[in-house]
Every structure is written in structure tokens, then in C-alpha cells.
Amino acid sequence: GIQVEQSPPDLILQEGANSTLRCNFSDSVNNLQWFHQNPWGQLINLFYIPSGTKQNGRLSATTVATERYSLLYISSSQTTDSGVYFCAASYNQGGKLIFGQGTELSVKP
Amino acid sequence: NAGVMQNPRHLVRRRGQEARLRCSPMKGHSHVYWYRQLPEEGLKFMVYLQKENIIDESGMPKERFSAEFPKEGPSILRIQQVVRGDSAAYFCASSQPGQIQNGYTFGSGTRLTVV
Numbered sequence: 001g002i003q004v005e006q007s008p009p010d011l012i013l014q015e016g017a018n019s020t021l022r023c024n025f026s027d028s029v030n031n032l033q034w035f036h037q038n039p040w041g042q043l044i045n046l047f048y049i050p051s052g053t054k055q056n057g058r059l060s061a062t063t064v065a066t067e068r069y070s071l072l073y074i075s076s077s078q079t080t081d082s083g084v085y086f087c088a089a090s091y092n093q094g095g096k097l098i099f100g101q102g103t104e105l106s107v108k109p
Numbered sequence: 110n111a112g113v114m115q116n117p118r119h120l121v122r123r124r125g126q127e128a129r130l131r132c133s134p135m136k137g138h139s140h141v142y143w144y145r146q147l148p149e150e151g152l153k154f155m156v157y158l159q160k161e162n163i164i165d166e167s168g169m170p171k172e173r174f175s176a177e178f179p180k181e182g183p184s185i186l187r188i189q190q191v192v193r194g195d196s197a198a199y200f201c202a203s204s205q206p207g208q209i210q211n212g213y214t215f216g217s218g219t220r221l222t223v224v
Contacts (some may be wrong), residue, residue: 033212041198041218043152048212086151096142096165097202097213099151 002027004089006100013077013107021072021103023087031090032063033097034072038083046072046085077107113203114183115216122223128188128195130219134203140164141184142213143176146198158184191223 003026013019025032034046047054047061049070054061058077063070074081084104088097114133122128134141140159144152157165158178169176173191178184188195198220202213 031212035215041220043200043215043218045212045214088152096154096157096168097144097152098154099144101151 002029002089002091002098004087004098004100006085006087006103008103009101010104011106013105015077015079015107015109017077017107018073018075019077019105021074021085021087021105023070023072023089023100025068025070025087025089027068027091028065029068029089029091031095031097032070033088034061034070035086035088036081036083037086037102043086074105077105079107079109081105082107113201113214113216115199115201115219117219118217120219120221122191122221124192124223125190128191128221130186130188130199130201130221131183132186132201132203132216133183134201135214138203138205140204140206141178142202142204143184143186144200144202144215146200146218148197152200155186188221191221193223196221196223 005024007022032050036044049061049063051065058075060073084102086102088099090097142157143155146152154168156169156176173189175187198218200215200218202215
């Protein structure tokens with residue numbers, strides 16, 4: 001099955017800094033998503049991005065499907081960005097998502 | 110659209126009791142997925158169901174765990190004779206085939222604590 005690996009495992013930033021989170025996957029995928037799990041445990045769907053680039057405010061994501069990686073960019077980070085960021089992929093439409101282990105982000109004021 | 114609704118949000122059970130977790134999918138969605146998140150870990154797939162049918166249960170423990178998604182009503186994840194190791198957050202997601210251009214949407218989860 002698909003292996004999904006995320007890096008770095010932990011990241012500490014000062015408010016206002018930028019960051020890049022990486023997700024590598026082992027096989028061709030039809031679905032790739034980025035999620036933010038906030039400190040209350042809720043999973044927020046950030047991007048559905050099996051290929052290409054998308055932007056939403058201070059966040060953007062790029063997936064290079066042929067090279068089997070995806071990047072999540074956070075610019076001008078805020079304390080509310082703290083939490084765990086998960087990448088998840090599946091190799092068929094409607095199939096189960098395989099999650100990476102996450103990147104735990106802490107943004108300090 | 111109320112999104113994916115899970116209840117209860119928190120559930121405490123004594124060892125040996127049964128736990129029932131409920132998931133109501135988004136309106137118009139007929140497919141449901143259950144995931145488990147152990148403390149300090151990522152989410153692990155458990156089971157994928159459509160109405161009255163189990164599509165993929167490859168992530169479900171063989172004993173004590175069962176899931177259903179009846180024609181009417183929510184999907185139920187049932188854990189019999191709970192043990193401390195079942196303590197985790199259980200998340201549900203829903204989808205409608207051919208309409209996942211926005212990806213899967215997850216509920217807020219049920220946090221099960223076994224004492």
C-alpha cells in the first residue's frame with residue numbers, strides 16, 4: 001500500500017515567519033489532502049490537491065505528482081496556525097486515505 | 110448543510126462495557142469511513158461502508174469491533190468489551206462517489222476513554 005511520510009516532525013516558529021512542510025508518497029495517487037488538526041482535536045480540510053498548486057489566504061500547496069511529493073506553505077504565521085498538519089493520500093477515487101504521521105507546528109508570539 | 114456529525118463528542122466506558130459511536134454523513138453522501146487516532150499518532154483507516162454494505166474493513170480489528178451503515182439512520186461503530194488500549198479519538202468522514210473534488214470532510218470525532 002501507499003506509504004506517506006511527512007517532514008519535519010516538529011517545527012517551532014516565531015509569529016510572522018514562513019514555513020514549508022513536506023509530504024512524500026510512495027505511489028501514484030488520485031487523492032491528496034492536507035489537514036490541520038487544531039489544539040481542540042478538530043480536523044480541518046485545508047486542500048484537496050492531487051496535482052498542481054492552490055492558494056487560500058496565507059496558505060498554499062503544491063503537489064508534483066510525477067515526483068511523488070507535496071508541499072504546504074504557511075506565510076506570515078500566526079499563533080492560531082499551531083497544531084498538527086497531516087497529509088493524506090489514496091490511490092483510487094473513493095478509496096481509503098493513508099495518513100502521514102504529521103508535522104506538529106508551534107507558533108510563538 | 111450541517112457537515113459530518115458525530116456523537117457523542119466524549120465517551121467514558123469501564124473496561125468490559127460496550128461503546129457505540131455514531132456518525133451522520135453530510136447530506137447526500139452515501140459513503141462513510143471510520144478512522145482511529147491513538148494518542149500522539151496519525152489517523153489509521155478502519156472501515157469503509159456504503160448504505161447496507163461494507164466495502165473495505167481491512168483496518169478493523171478482527172475481534173470486538175463492528176460497523177454498520179443501515180438504510181436509515183447513522184453509521185454505528187461498535188466496540189464490545191472495551192479495553193484500555195481502545196482509548197482513542199475516532200473520526201468519521203463521508204463522501205459521494207464522483208463528487209470528491211473538495212476531498213473528504215471529517216466530523217469532530219468521538220474521544221473514547223476506557224477506565
